[in-house]
Amino acid sequence: MNRVVHPIEQESFRRLRARLDTSRFPALTRAVVERVIHSAADLDYASDLVLREQDLEPAHRALHSGTPVVVDVxxxxxxxxxxxxxxxxxxxxxxxxxxxxxxxxxxxxxxxxPGAIWVIGCAPTALEELLTLDADPALVIGLPVGFVGAAESKAALRESGLPAVSNVSEKGGSAVAAAALNALLYHPTSYEENP
Incomplete structure (x- = not known):
């Protein structure tokens, strides 16, 4: 089933791309960066996000193959x-x-x-706990928000070497984390351009 994109969303992405050139990013990275920016109306995520295409490609396949998705809230x-x-x-x-x-x-x-996709957008302690488990995740979207432990938990995620989407700053949140996963859900399995 194809996703119908509302004209307001189309215009929003057009304006986003007019203000920020995302063409330099590989396909899935671009999809995640744009969807996260769109969710927060915050262009700074283009330089704050930390993600790798080689992590996103197998996670995208796993997601579209039915891998379980776990969320913190x-x-x-x-x-x-x-x-x-x-x-x-x-x-x-x-x-x-x-x-x-x-x-x-x-x-x-x-x-x-083991093997699930984890999406953490609220609690740094949820991300910290995940890192203690032998979860062998397909992907961790670790974007908790806050002044206490958020940046540190995301740094620990990056240091773990697990396939991940994170960001450097204290910002993040539920909407941003959900947007990162939605970018992978919405992206076609043929790796064509995203709307």
Whole structure:
């Protein structure tokens, strides 16, 4: 089923491209960068995001082959279109040295096992917990937001060597994380140009 792109979205991307030349990016990188910028109306993401095409290509194939998608919060799940997600935050309980978000990651890992795509847009502690597991993810979209632990957790993700989309600064959030995954969902499997 082809996605119908609303004229407002088409015009928004036209204006984005008029203000920022994204043609230098490889196809999937360009799709993610543009969709994230579009979600936040923040052109600085073009230089703040850290991602590699060689990570995105196998993740794109995995996503379109039905690999499970795990999210840290319902806000991320709400922003992801055309795909069911796993979110265990409602079942999670904090404990000594363990936040509710970190516990939710443990519960989700018990559900999906290794090889999932993880989308973390809210809680740095969720990303930190994921890095302690043997999750062998197809991709980690690690874009939590905040002044405490967000930049550090994303730096730890990059240092882990896992296939990832992250950013350097403290900004991020549910909408941005969902947008990064949607970029891969919307991108055709033939690697043609994105709308």
């Amino acid at each position: 319902e806000m991320v799940a709400a922003g992801i279109t055309r795909r069911d997600t796993v979110c265990r935050l409602r079942d999670a309980r904090p404990g000594p040295g363990l936040t509710r978000s970190a516990h939710a990651v443990r519960l989700a890992y018990e559900d999906v096992g």
